[in-house]
Amino acid sequence: MPVTPASLPDDIDALKALLLRRDDELQQLRHTVSTLELALSVRTLEIEQLQLQIAKLKRMQFGRKSEKIDKKLEQLETRLEDLLAEEGAAEQKQPETVTPRQKSARQPLPDHLPCEDHIIEPEVQACPACGGDLKSLGEDVSEQLEIIDAAFKVIRHVRRKKACGCCDVIVQAAAPSRPIQRSFAGPGLLANIAVGKFADHQPLYRQSVIHARKGVDLDPATTGRWMGACGVLITPLVEALRRHVLAPGKIHADETPMPVLSPGNGQTKTGRLWVYVRDDRNAGSSAPAAVWFAYSPNRQGLHPQSHLAGFAGVVQADAFPGFNAIYADGQVKEAACWAHARRKLHDLHVRKATPTSTEALRRIGELYAIEAQIRGQPPDERQRIRQQQARPLLDDLEIWLRQRLLTLSTQSDTTKAINYALNQWQALVYYCDDGMAEIDNNIAENALRGVCLGRKNFLFLGADSGGERAAAMYSLIGSARLNGIDPEAYLRHVFTHIADYPINRVADLLPWNVAERLKKSA
DSSP: OOGGGGOOOOOHHHHHHHHHHHHHHHHHHHHHHHHHHHHHHHHHHHHHHHHHHHHHHHHSSSSSSHHHHHHHHHHHHHHHHHHHHHHHHHHHHHHTOOOOOOOOOOOOOTTOOEEEEEOOOOOOOOTTTTTTBEEEEEEEEEEEEEETTTTEEEEEEEEEEEEETTOEEEEEOOOOOOTTTOOOBOOOHHHHHHHHHSSOOOOOOHHHHHHHHHTTTHHHHHHHHHHHHHHHHHHHHHHHHHHHSSSEEEEEEEEEEEEEEOOTOOOEEEEEEEEEOOGGGGGGGOOOEEEEEESSOOOHHHHHHHHHOOOOEOOOOOOOOGGGGGTTTTTTEEOHHHHHHHHHHHHHHHSSSHHHHHHHHHHHHHHHHHHHTTTOHHHHHHHHHHHIHHHHHHHHHHHHHHHHTTTTTTSSSSHHHHHHHHHEEEHHHHHHHHGSSSSSSSHHHHTTTTHHHHHHOOSSSHHHHHHHHHHHHHHHHHHHHHHTTTTHHHHHHHHHHHHGSSSGGGGGGHHHHHHHHHHHOO
């Protein structure tokens, strides 16, 4: 609040107290600024060191040890991407009043690209001060680099000025909002880069090579900062998505390892991506399907327990012990996965078929045949048919499995596969009592397929913060796909609107809420 002479107290003691309070606030601000400057200088130094190492390795790339150098380059490039993304995220969080860091003048946008002018006239037709007529005064021009239908285009926002002929008042429309402050990146370009990395599994430094072939030089350092800023932009939307997925009901849960580069030693550690999916379409539900990803630096059970704190309903997952505490108080019911149980027997069967594995797979196949017949039917009907047809088969299967154990060595792989099923039998047969539950957890496993492809392409993540950004992007892209929406079109829409969207209405931008609008625009 600004201080005016009228607002100052007349009492000397009160003035002294006011000055002391202002001194304390000033000291705190100085401490905060010095801390931020120190963190920025450390990060800047690491970025410069990485860039020097990359340049040196590229000069050494040809020779007997080129494969090792290529791998080292992959590591450094990925680490650099995440550092730059953190820098972009920090800039995006700064209030507009904060003076931005000094940047070198950017190169002009390529003049060979098609250019499209968006003329923005002032909203008022008469002088707001005196009502007089307005006359042209000039215009301000700002540029965005945009990508439309996989083709680059320069969008020029031409804001015309008008002046009053009577009193010289100048009017001009406000500058259109940009997804990222002080950036020339258009929402379509940001969506294209994000989908390229998180859906098409192309790291930013590879994308820069692709863009260069089209005559556009996009430095990975720049696009890395853009992705960091985009991660900040979508945070409220991902939180709204999380609330939808983890509302009371039935969800599918799973996890997958993600190698993460450990700063300093060039080695990788194993982080984890957890996935939670709400998708009841097999039970005839019209509720929107959605997926939410969460990253953790390890596989400790406290992570899913934290994710699912307060959740009530059914969790369909594998037999990971970290979920056990979630089921302890009875608020959450456990539904296991027949696909996991079957896979252990199937792997043995492929290696060496035996009468036991053949018969077990045949019996499990009968259970899946029933599911194929009732897919899409209402929960009550699914439960009725399962009780009539699947439950007797499951009771017979349990008896048969226990009898087979008596004939097998306790150390055999077949015994271990059978015990895996019997040890979680109650959770495996739960689906017969709940028409909303599924026979397996394939819904969650399908949501992880894109992550596994990206893991093969990236080799690893650059930092834990990179894992958190990846989880957020995977959440939006995966949810768009579950709702039959093109992820790039969806992210373009999100980046176009989210910077100015009221945070209390951000759920309006969830995929199913914009599906019709995207369909019409397409």
